[in-house]
Amino acid sequence: MSYRSSRLLRRMLLAAPLVTIASVLLASPALAATGLNPLLPNAVSPNGHNLYQLYLMISIPALVVFLLVEALLLTIVIRDRRRRQGAGYRAPQWHGNTRLEIVWTIVPFLILVAIGYLSFNELQTDFVRPADAVTDLDITVQGHQFGWIYTYPEGFQVRSDGQNATPMVVPTGKLIRLRMAGTAAGADVIHGFWVPELMGKTDVVPGYDNYTWFKVPEPGQWRGECTELCGAGHSTMQILVKAVTPDEYDDWVAQEKAKAAATPSPSASPSASPSPSPSAAPSPSPSPSGSPRPSPSPSS
Ligand SMILES: [Cu+2]
Numbered sequence: 001m002s003y004r005s006s007r008l009l010r011r012m013l014l015a016a017p018l019v020t021i022a023s024v025l026l027a028s029p030a031l032a033a034t035g036l037n038p039l040l041p042n043a044v045s046p047n048g049h050n051l052y053q054l055y056l057m058i059s060i061p062a063l064v065v066f067l068l069v070e071a072l073l074l075t076i077v078i079r080d081r082r083r084r085q086g087a088g089y090r091a092p093q094w095h096g097n098t099r100l101e102i103v104w105t106i107v108p109f110l111i112l113v114a115i116g117y118l119s120f121n122e123l124q125t126d127f128v129r130p131a132d133a134v135t136d137l138d139i140t141v142q143g144h145q146f147g148w149i150y151t152y153p154e155g156f157q158v159r160s161d162g163q164n165a166t167p168m169v170v171p172t173g174k175l176i177r178l179r180m181a182g183t184a185a186g187a188d189v190i191h192g193f194w195v196p197e198l199m200g201k202t203d204v205v206p207g208y209d210n211y212t213w214f215k216v217p218e219p220g221q222w223r224g225e226c227t228e229l230c231g232a233g234h235s236t237m238q239i240l241v242k243a244v245t246p247d248e249y250d251d252w253v254a255q256e257k258a259k260a261a262a263t264p265s266p267s268a269s270p271s272a273s274p275s276p277s278p279s280a281a282p283s284p285s286p287s288p289s290g291s292p293r294p295s296p297s298p299s300s
Contacts, residue, residue: 014074041197044222045214047126048199054122058115065111127200129177129211136174140181143191143204143226146233151181154253156260160239165223167242171249172216178202180210192227195241201227216243 042052082089140151147161150168160166170176180193180202187206194201195214202212226237244252 043197043199044216044218045198047214048197050122050126051200054118057118061111130175130213134175135177137170137176138179139168139176140179141193141204142181142184142186143193143237144186145188145231146236148237148239154257156256162236163238165238165240167221167240169242169244169249169252171246172219172243173246175213175215177211177213180204180212182206182208182210189230190228191230191237193224193239194227195222195224195239197222198241203228219243219245
C-alpha cells in the first residue's frame with residue numbers, strides 16, 4: 001500500500017468512532033419516536049427514575065474517562081509522530097514508574113468499586129418484590145408466543161396480541177405489582193417485559209415467577225416491547241400501559257367485568273365442561289400461533 005493511501009486509511013479509521021457517536025446522537029430524537037431510543041429515558045415511576053439516575057451516574061464519568069483517554073492518545077499520536085522528529089530519531093528509553101503504575105491501578109479499582117456499590121444498592125432498593133402490605137394492585141402477566149395476558153384481581157383478563165397492543169389499564173398514584181407468571185400453564189419460552197419510561201426490564205421465565213412494580217403519578221400512555229427474542233412473532237409482542245385516574249379505573253373495571261360476564265371464558269377449551277369462570281386462573285392453553293382470536297379489547 002502506498003504511503004498516501006495508508007495515510008487516508010488511518011484518517012478514516014480515526015474518524016470512524018467520531019462519526020458513529022455523532023450519528024447516534026443526531027438520530028436519537030428520530031429513533032425515540034419509534035420507541036428505539038438508544039439512550040435510556042427518564043422514567044415516571046420511582047424505580048425507573050432511580051435506574052435513570054444510576055445510568056447517568058455511571059455514563060457521565062465513563063464519558064469523561066473516554067474523552068480524557070482519547071484526547072491524551074490523539075495528542076501523543078499527533079504531537080510525537082515520527083514525521084516531526086528528525087531522521088534516525090530514537091525515543092528516550094526508560095522503564096517503570098512505580099508511582100504512576102500504582103495510581104493507574106488504584107483509580108480504576110476505586111471507580112469499579114463505586115459502580116458496583118451503586119448498582120447493588122439499586123438492585124436492593126428497586127428490584128425486590130414489594131410486600132403485600134404496600135401493594136395496591138396485583139396484576140399477573142403471562143407471555144406466550146405471541147402475546148400478553150394480563151389477569152386482574154377483579155377476575156377478568158386483558159389480552160394483547162399483534163402490532164396494536166391492547167393497553168394494560170392501571171390507576172394513577174397506586175403501587176402496581178406485576179407477577180411475571182412463568183409458572184402459569186401455557187408458559188412457553190422466555191419473554192421480556194419492558195416499558196422503558198416506567199421501569200426496568202423483567203423477564204418472564206418458564207417455571208419461575210418474577211416480580212416487578214411501578215407507580216405513576218399522572219395519567220398517560222407508555223409503550224414497551226417484549227425484550228427477549230422469543231420467535232418469529234417476537235416483534236408483534238407490543239406493550240401499552242395506560243394510566244387513568246382511580247375513578248376512571250373503577251369504571252373501566254366495571255365495564256371489563258360486565259364484558260367478561262357476557263362472554264363466558266373466551267378461550268375455553270374445545271369440548272370441556274362449559275364452566276363459565278373467567279376467574280383469576282389462567283387459561284389452560286393459549287393457542288401457540290398468532291391465530292386471530294376474538295380479543296376483547298377495552299374501549300379507550
Ligand atoms: Cu416475547
